Amino acid sequence: MELAGRCSSCGKNIYCRDGFLDGVINNKSELLCYTCSELKGSDEEKEIK
Numbered sequence: 001m002e003l004a005g006r007c008s009s010c011g012k013n014i015y016c017r018d019g020f021l022d023g024v025i026n027n028k029s030e031l032l033c034y035t036c037s038e039l040k041g042s043d044e045e046k047e048i049k
């Protein structure tokens with residue numbers, strides 16, 4: 001496992017496992033863990049105000 005970076009929301013370390021990133025990169029090029037990406041909504045069309 002390689003450290004890919006940190007979640008820009010909660011600061012959790014995000015690793016690369018067997019070539020798969022253990023998180024997501026949103027349209028602002030921010031790295032997010034799955035938990036935070038689900039909380040924020042993975043649908044980039046949504047606007048949260």
Ligand SMILES: [Zn+2]
Nearest residue numbers: 007010033036
């Ligand atoms: Zn997070």
